[in-house]
Amino acid sequence: MSDIDYELPDPSLKSIVTHDSLKWIFVGGKGGVGKTTSSSSISIQLALNNPDKQYLLISTDPAHNLSDAFGEKFNKDARKISGMNNLSCMEIDPTSTLQDLTQSNGDPSDPLQNMMGDITSSIPGIDEALSFMEVIKHIKKSQKKDGESNDIEYDTIIFDTAPTGHTLRFLQLPQTFSKLLAKFDEITSKFGGLLNNLGGGKQDIYAKVTELKELTKLINEQFTDPELTTFVVVCIAEFLSLYESERLIQELNEYGIDVNTIIINQLLFTQNDDPCKRCQSRSKVQNKYLDQMDELYEDFHLVKVPLVNTEVRGLEKLTKFSKFLVNPYIPGNSVDLD
Numbered sequence: 001m002s003d004i005d006y007e008l009p010d011p012s013l014k015s016i017v018t019h020d021s022l023k024w025i026f027v028g029g030k031g032g033v034g035k036t037t038s039s040s041s042i043s044i045q046l047a048l049n050n051p052d053k054q055y056l057l058i059s060t061d062p063a064h065n066l067s068d069a070f071g072e073k074f075n076k077d078a079r080k081i082s083g084m085n086n087l088s089c090m091e092i093d094p095t096s097t098l099q100d101l102t103q104s105n106g107d108p109s110d111p112l113q114n115m116m117g118d119i120t121s122s123i124p125g126i127d128e129a130l131s132f133m134e135v136i137k138h139i140k141k142s143q144k145k146d147g148e149s150n151d152i153e154y155d156t157i158i159f160d161t162a163p164t165g166h167t168l169r170f171l172q173l174p175q176t177f178s179k180l181l182a183k184f185d186e187i188t189s190k191f192g193g194l195l196n197n198l199g200g201g202k203q204d205i206y207a208k209v210t211e212l213k214e215l216t217k218l219i220n221e222q223f224t225d226p227e228l229t230t231f232v233v234v235c236i237a238e239f240l241s242l243y244e245s246e247r248l249i250q251e252l253n254e255y256g257i258d259v260n261t262i263i264i265n266q267l268l269f270t271q272n273d274d275p276c277k278r279c280q281s282r283s284k285v286q287n288k289y290l291d292q293m294d295e296l297y298e299d300f301h302l303v304k305v306p307l308v309n310t311e312v313r314g315l316e317k318l319t320k321f322s323k324f325l326v327n328p329y330i331p332g333n334s335v336d337l338d
């Protein structure tokens, strides 16, 4: 290969927005860096660029991020965003799912229920994992096309993940479930006879565990296929954020999950003739980290996004903001969303 053939990856999200086969897009990073803004913007760009496809944006953060970003209420049943006919949102509270599994027949004195409670509380990350299960169950159900459900069939699902620590836990989902299933098998074989005498909760739990097994398999197959799944990292140009992003990327590599795009958000792009000392010096720090990233991640799509002059809330502002993800911002251009 000659030098002339060599090209840096496009510094935008175009390759994701125009990708044909991606089924799962995860957006993650440290708290407050712009995950919700970015995942919403990616979803909007996908929806606008592919009007024949249906998209679903999901948040599993109990903080109701998406409702705040779009300024309308979403819940665990997917609903289209007002003003878009091919983008839906859904917000899921992880804790309610865990209760659903451990309190299947509503009787707190049921020994089987207590046992499930003990099993689940002994496995770290199970709540986050179960919430993802719930989501995938929802999606699978809606894609069964059995005539009974008039839900939409989604082409791509975008996840606005909770801050980094949780994200990493969710990546351990298949392992987490393997542990749960192993414990369940162990206990049911030990107490098989005894369990037969238990109440109606048992069938329920068996059915749920079987479902978990099937879903674990599906996830194992799909999340490690780069044609189907990719992860977008969001960060800001500061030491801690970069450090966490690198850790996240290494973890993703370990799990075999594709990652080739980093959004570097809230950049000042201060011009040399800017009279403001504070912006000058902050911008200098940002530039230092930008240089490091250019070097460290030269085979990544590095999407450099400006700090804009207002909060990015509501469909209109998000749509304007989302253009920075596909058409790289040119320093000096307007950062006005109004």
Ligand SMILES: Nc1ncnc2c1ncn2[C@@H]1O[C@H](COP(=O)(O)OP(=O)(O)OP(=O)(O)O)[C@@H](O)[C@H]1O
Binding pocket: 030, 031, 032, 033, 034, 035, 036, 037, 038, 061, 065, 162, 163, 265, 266, 267, 305, 306, 307, 308, 309, 310, 311, 312, 313
């Ligand atoms: N480039 C930007 N310019 C100006 N404001 C921004 C930019 N990106 C994000 N914001 C604003 O910063 C705040 C935090 O962004 P956002 O909610 O997307 O972060 P987050 O990573 O999802 O946070 P959390 O970890 O709390 O979920 C929001 O008010 C958002 O409007």
Ligand SMILES: [Mg+2]
Binding pocket: 035, 036, 037, 061, 065, 160
């Ligand atoms: Mg958020």
Ligand SMILES: [Zn+2]
Binding pocket: 276, 277, 278, 279, 280
């Ligand atoms: Zn300033």
